[in-house]
Amino acid sequence: MDARKLRLGFLLSTGAIALAFVFAPASQSAPLLARPVAAGLCAGAALLFLLSAWLGDIRSIPPGLLGSLGCGVASLLLLHDPAVAGAAAGGFWAIVVACWVSAALCVIDLATIRKLKRERQRVVNIAIPLLFGATVFYLWEVGVRGFGVPPVLLPSPSAAAARFAASLPILAGDFVQTFIRGVLIGYIIGCGAGLLVAILAQRFDFLRRGLLPLGNFFSALPLVGIAPIMVMWFGFDWPSKAAVVVLITFFPMLVNAIAGLSAAGHIERDLMRSYAASHTQSLTKLYLPAALPFIFNALKINATLALIGAIVAEFFGTPTQGIGFRISTEAGRMAIDMVWAEIALAALAGMAFYGFVTLAERATTFWHPSYRT
Numbered sequence: 001m002d003a004r005k006l007r008l009g010f011l012l013s014t015g016a017i018a019l020a021f022v023f024a025p026a027s028q029s030a031p032l033l034a035r036p037v038a039a040g041l042c043a044g045a046a047l048l049f050l051l052s053a054w055l056g057d058i059r060s061i062p063p064g065l066l067g068s069l070g071c072g073v074a075s076l077l078l079l080h081d082p083a084v085a086g087a088a089a090g091g092f093w094a095i096v097v098a099c100w101v102s103a104a105l106c107v108i109d110l111a112t113i114r115k116l117k118r119e120r121q122r123v124v125n126i127a128i129p130l131l132f133g134a135t136v137f138y139l140w141e142v143g144v145r146g147f148g149v150p151p152v153l154l155p156s157p158s159a160a161a162a163r164f165a166a167s168l169p170i171l172a173g174d175f176v177q178t179f180i181r182g183v184l185i186g187y188i189i190g191c192g193a194g195l196l197v198a199i200l201a202q203r204f205d206f207l208r209r210g211l212l213p214l215g216n217f218f219s220a221l222p223l224v225g226i227a228p229i230m231v232m233w234f235g236f237d238w239p240s241k242a243a244v245v246v247l248i249t250f251f252p253m254l255v256n257a258i259a260g261l262s263a264a265g266h267i268e269r270d271l272m273r274s275y276a277a278s279h280t281q282s283l284t285k286l287y288l289p290a291a292l293p294f295i296f297n298a299l300k301i302n303a304t305l306a307l308i309g310a311i312v313a314e315f316f317g318t319p320t321q322g323i324g325f326r327i328s329t330e331a332g333r334m335a336i337d338m339v340w341a342e343i344a345l346a347a348l349a350g351m352a353f354y355g356f357v358t359l360a361e362r363a364t365t366f367w368h369p370s371y372r373t
Helices: 005-022 036-055 059-078 089-110 118-147 157-166 166-205 207-219 223-234 238-261 266-274 279-314 321-332 337-366
Strands: none
Touching: 005 036, 005 059, 005 089, 036 059, 036 089, 059 089, 059 118, 089 118, 118 157, 118 337, 157 266, 157 337, 166 207, 166 238, 166 279, 166 337, 207 238, 223 238, 238 279, 238 337, 279 321, 279 337, 321 337
8 A cells, every 4th residue: 555545544543533532432421531441542542553654664554453453442342331332422433433444454555465475475365354354343343332223133243142152052953954964965966966967968969968058947946946846845854955955056067067078178189089098088187187177166156055055945944953944933033143143153154165165176276277376
């Protein structure tokens, strides 16, 4: 980031802290100076922001982050005051603005760092999304609690996290029912079948010409129309959810695998023919390695589609367990914090699953140009 813009941003954060000392955190509460801990954190943050503005380069990131942390802690401490929570005024929001602006400047400045050693660059690449996510959750927390949003409409992240921690046995049972039984089994069957059919379609051209239009047709089918049919065919337990996942994941794998198996160049094919390679040898030595990037692309797409499909299928009939079942029933009971806890569970499971597929991709396609450094 340009040094002038960086200095101006941290000076803006310092000015917001100054306004926080002028205006009270709430309309009917004592000024910030009457709260020594919060006032000390804000004063320290202002000094750190001034130091960051004076440095004006990459060295301003550590003091800027510390100042942002101080403002964040001060604002969260103020929310424990009943006079502030739900009735926050100008002084409180000035602290929030200072925290947000300084955190945004640090994230933007981190994103411009280049030409570091691989280990340090990896740390920076991990720090950027973590800081960005922490800022989003912080704004969500202070926005909900500062404006006094009813928990029925939107609970705070802290309330959802507390419900998550208090409901671990229930969440574990829902995870096993939805992810282990429905998602994984359906994912393995659907992706495996799609790959096998793609290999046959690559061998026999009439299959490729006949299946690709059908793949486009079935991919356009609405999930809410398929799920009730699968429940009627396979019952209310996990087999019907796995069947939905199979149907969702089969055709993306089929389309991508056929494209990947056709990606080998004419020179490579001619070379295999000159060696008198059989079809099996050409498949294992040429076609499948060339198709790996396409196959993993389908695996990553299906990693998210499978979880969504299993959860939606549980809305149409399931035993007394499962992420979709819990979301449906708890929403009917207006227990929105539990709904968000289940959403967080699904998000964590989906990210972990996607990350596992990505790691497997890097381990097997390290030769691909996209991974060369």
